[in-house]
Amino acid sequence: MDTEVxxxxxxxxxxxxxLTVLRxxxxxxxxxxxxxxxxxxxxxxxxxxxxxxxxxxxxxxxLNDGLFEMEPVAVRGVCDDVTxxxxxxxxxxxxxxxxxxxxxxxxxxxxxxxxxxxxYNFLLSAVHYxxxxxxxxxxxxxxxxxxxxxxxxxxxxxxxxVWREMKxxxxxxxxxxxxxxxxxxxxxxxxxxxxxxxxxxxGAVRHRDGSTFYVSLPVSKQATLWEM
Amino acid sequence: MxxxxxxxxxxxxxxxxxxGRDAKDxxxxxxxxxxxxxxxxxxxxxxxxxxxxxxxxxxxxxxxxSSYSDTAxxxxxxxxxxxxxxxxxxxxxxxxxxNKEKMLPEEIKEYVTKYxxxx
Numbered sequence: 001m002d003t004e005v006x007x008x009x010x011x012x013x014x015x016x017x018x019l020t021v022l023r024x025x026x027x028x029x030x031x032x033x034x035x036x037x038x039x040x041x042x043x044x045x046x047x048x049x050x051x052x053x054x055x056x057x058x059x060x061x062x063l064n065d066g067l068f069e070m071e072p073v074a075v076r077g078v079c080d081d082v083t084x085x086x087x088x089x090x091x092x093x094x095x096x097x098x099x100x101x102x103x104x105x106x107x108x109x110x111x112x113x114x115x116x117x118x119x120y121n122f123l124l125s126a127v128h129y130x131x132x133x134x135x136x137x138x139x140x141x142x143x144x145x146x147x148x149x150x151x152x153x154x155x156x157x158x159x160x161x162v163w164r165e166m167k168x169x170x171x172x173x174x175x176x177x178x179x180x181x182x183x184x185x186x187x188x189x190x191x192x193x194x195x196x197x198x199x200x201x202x203g204a205v206r207h208r209d210g211s212t213f214y215v216s217l218p219v220s221k222q223a224t225l226w227e228m
Numbered sequence: 229m230x231x232x233x234x235x236x237x238x239x240x241x242x243x244x245x246x247x248g249r250d251a252k253d254x255x256x257x258x259x260x261x262x263x264x265x266x267x268x269x270x271x272x273x274x275x276x277x278x279x280x281x282x283x284x285x286x287x288x289x290x291x292x293x294s295s296y297s298d299t300a301x302x303x304x305x306x307x308x309x310x311x312x313x314x315x316x317x318x319x320x321x322x323x324x325x326x327n328k329e330k331m332l333p334e335e336i337k338e339y340v341t342k343y344x345x346x347x
Binding site: 155 | 235236238239241242243245246257258259261262282283284309328329331332333
């Protein structure tokens with residue numbers, strides 16, 4: 001099967017999952033009026049994630065047209081923004097999220113919108129590949145003129161096909177849907193494509209008890225603006 | 229006690245609500261390891277489980293359950309987006325298969341009514 005068709009199938013599979021959940025929630029809404037508020041919140045949560053994913057997929061087309069400008073981006077601002085948005089999802093899934101900045105925020109040369117999606121998809125993957133009560137860590141550090149954003153999860157080992165793709169440097173295409181749980185690695189594929197567009201190093205480290213995904217971006221030459 | 233095993237927590241909660249039991253009578257697990265660990269503490273009356281899970285899949289759990297006489301007797305309902313309708317998994321204790329895309333909350337309740345003493 002060619003890459004494009006395979007990619008479309010994987011995307012369809014990944015988007016089918018939230019639609020299936022929404023259908024169930026809608027059916028439940030009729031039955032249990034006592035829990036309607038909770039169910040409505042869950043419907044919003046599932047819908048927002050699906051919309052985000054569709055938006056990311058549409059951005060891939062724009063990558064080919066070179067429509068994203070590179071600019072100085074404050075890493076801490078992006079990470080704070082994404083963690084705020086996803087905190088609800090971590091709590092809902094009974095995961096803890098710890099954020100650590102090694103020093104003051106630096107500016108990197110990137111596209112803010114794409115970098116945001118990369119961090120978002122790394123964290124979403126951490127939710128998926130962590131066990132109940134497990135923690136995930138977002139670490140931002142600086143080494144040799146580059147800022148490294150790393151997301152560590154503690155859970156079942158990364159599937160070997162996704163691992164092979166990440167080890168090679170980036171995910172060539174979403175992984176096959178044949179034997180894949182809810183996530184087909186589409187988020188990692190999107191993160192990988194966006195990172196590559198920004199000329200960033202992207203990769204993964206496999207641990208005995210989980211994985212770390214990282215992206216490294218060059219520090220912007222523009223005078224650094226220390227954040228509040 | 230009812231076990232629901234699904235790595236999509238919201239879907240798991242949908243199934244849990246549809247059982248009609250109080251929240252304290254339904255345990256939700258996101259992976260097979262956690263469910264197996266809990267089996268040593270308490271045997272459920274019925275298990276609703278997805279097949280494609282993060283980490284070991286549902287068949288790993290079916291094998292584990294069918295290996296011991298006490299757990300082999302637990303009725304299991306597969307709740308999956310995959311099509312298992314024609315598969316005969318009764319030797320693993322599977323009493324029913326529900327397609328996530330088409331199932332109705334009433335169908336879950338029916339299994340609870342049929343296979344548990346209290347409903």
